[in-house]
Amino acid sequence: MSDIGQSVNQFIVETQRTHSSAADDLTGLLNDVISACKKIANLVNRSSILGLEGYASSNNVQGEHQKKLDILTNDVMVEHLNWTGHLAAMVSEEIDDVITISEDYPKGKYLLCFDPLDGSSNVDINLSVGTIFSVLRCPEGIETPSHEHFLQKGTEQVCAGFCVYGPSTMLILTTGFGVNGFTLDREVGEFMLTHPNMQIPEDTSEFAINMSNQRFWEPPVKRYIDECIQGVDGEREKNFNMRWNASMVAEVYRILTRGGIFMYPLDSRIAKQGGKLRLLYEANPMSFIIEQAGGVSSTGRERIMEIQPESIHQRVPVFLGSKNEVERVVSYHK
Numbered sequence: 091m092s093d094i095g096q097s098v099n100q101f102i103v104e105t106q107r108t109h110s111s112a113a114d115d116l117t118g119l120l121n122d123v124i125s126a127c128k129k130i131a132n133l134v135n136r137s138s139i140l141g142l143e144g145y146a147s148s149n150n151v152q153g154e155h156q157k158k159l160d161i162l163t164n165d166v167m168v169e170h171l172n173w174t175g176h177l178a179a180m181v182s183e184e185i186d187d188v189i190t191i192s193e194d195y196p197k198g199k200y201l202l203c204f205d206p207l208d209g210s211s212n213v214d215i216n217l218s219v220g221t222i223f224s225v226l227r228c229p230e231g232i233e234t235p236s237h238e239h240f241l242q243k244g245t246e247q248v249c250a251g252f253c254v255y256g257p258s259t260m261l262i263l264t265t266g267f268g269v270n271g272f273t274l275d276r277e278v279g280e281f282m283l284t285h286p287n288m289q290i291p292e293d294t295s296e297f298a299i300n301m302s303n304q305r306f307w308e309p310p311v312k313r314y315i316d317e318c319i320q321g322v323d324g325e326r327e328k329n330f331n332m333r334w335n336a337s338m339v340a341e342v343y344r345i346l347t348r349g350g351i352f353m354y355p356l357d358s359r360i361a362k363q364g365g366k367l368r369l370l371y372e373a374n375p376m377s378f379i380i381e382q383a384g385g386v387s388s389t390g391r392e393r394i395m396e397i398q399p400e401s402i403h404q405r406v407p408v409f410l411g412s413k414n415e416v417e418r419v420v421s422y423h424k
C-alpha cells in the first residue's frame with residue numbers, strides 16, 4: 091500500500107518487492123537517477139546566481155545551439171551514473187555517440203536514454219524545464235553495447251520517468267505498474283509521494299500545439315485543430331482551451347493532472363527528419379507514462395511504443411494524452 095508522504099526510495103523498494111519483475115539493481119539505478127535530478131534541480135533553481143544562463147559556443151547532435159545548462163546537466167547525469175555499476179551504457183540527447191562505461195568501473199544490466207534538460211530555452215525566462223529518462227535492459231552477453239543495442243521498441247522499457255523543475259520539483263515515475271508523482275521536500279532533500287496512481291481523464295477540452303506551425307501541418311491535423319477552435323460553432327460538442335509551454339515535461343505533467351492532448355506533428359519543414367521530438371529519450375518514455383496512466387500515444391499513424399527504432403536520435407511525430415481526443419485525431423489520418 092503506497093501512503094501519501096512515503097519517500098520515493100521506500101516506494102521503489104516496496105514496488106520492486108511486490109512486483110519482482112526487475113532485479114534489485116533497478117532500485118539502485120533509480121536512486122542514482124534521482125540523485126542526479128536533485129543536483130540538476132539545484133543548478134536550474136540557482137542558474138542566474140551561478141552565471142549559467144545563456145548559450146555555450148557549441149551545437150549538439152541535433153544541430154541545436156547548446157545552452158550552458160544543457161552541457162552541465164548532461165555532465166551531471168553521466169557523473170552520477172557511469173561509476174555505480176548499474177548501467178552498461180547511456181544515450182543522451184546532447185551526445186552524438188553512445189556513452190560507454192569506463193573500463194575502470196563495473197558494468198550493469200541496464201541501458202539508460204535521457205534528455206538531461208528538456209525545454210532548456212525556458213530556463214532564462216523562468217519557466218518549467220525537466221529531465222526525461224528511459225530504462226532498457228542490456229541484451230544478454232553484451233559487454234560493450236553500441237548503437238544497435240539501444241534500438242529497442244518502447245514496449246521493452248523497464249522504467250520511464252521525468253523530473254519537472256517548476257514551482258515545485260516533481261518526479262513522475264512508472265515501472266509498468268501505474269504512474270506515481272513525488273514532490274521534492276527541500277527541507278529533507280527527499281522526493282515524497284504526493285500523487286499516487288495518476289490517471290488521465292479519457293476526455294478533454296484542452297489542446298497543446300505550437301500554432302505558429304499551422305501552415306506546415308498535414309490536412310488531418312489542420313482539420314482537428316480547426317474543429318477545436320470552432321468548438322460548438324462547428325463540428326464539436328464543446329469549446330476548447332489551448333496551452334503551449336514549449337516544454338514537453340510541463341505539458342505531460344499538466345495532462346497527467348487534468349487531461350489534455352499534446353501534439354508535435356509532422357510538418358513540411360521537418361518532414362525529412364521525421365518530426366521534432368526524439369523517440370528514445372522523449373517520445374518513448376513519455377508514451378510509457380501516458381499509457382500507464384490510461385492515455386494514448388501515437389505518431390498519428392501508429393502506436394509510438396511499437397515503433398522499431400532505426401537510429402538512436404531518431405525523431406517522430408507525437409500525439410499523446412486523453413484517449414478519446416488522441417483517437418479522434420488518429421482517425422482523421424486514416
Ligand code: P6P
Nearest residue numbers: 208209210300336337338339367
Ligand atoms: P517549439 C523543447 O525544445 C522540445 O523538445 C519539447 O520539450 C517541446 O514540447 C518542444 O520542443 C517545443 O518546440 O517548436 O515550440 O520550440
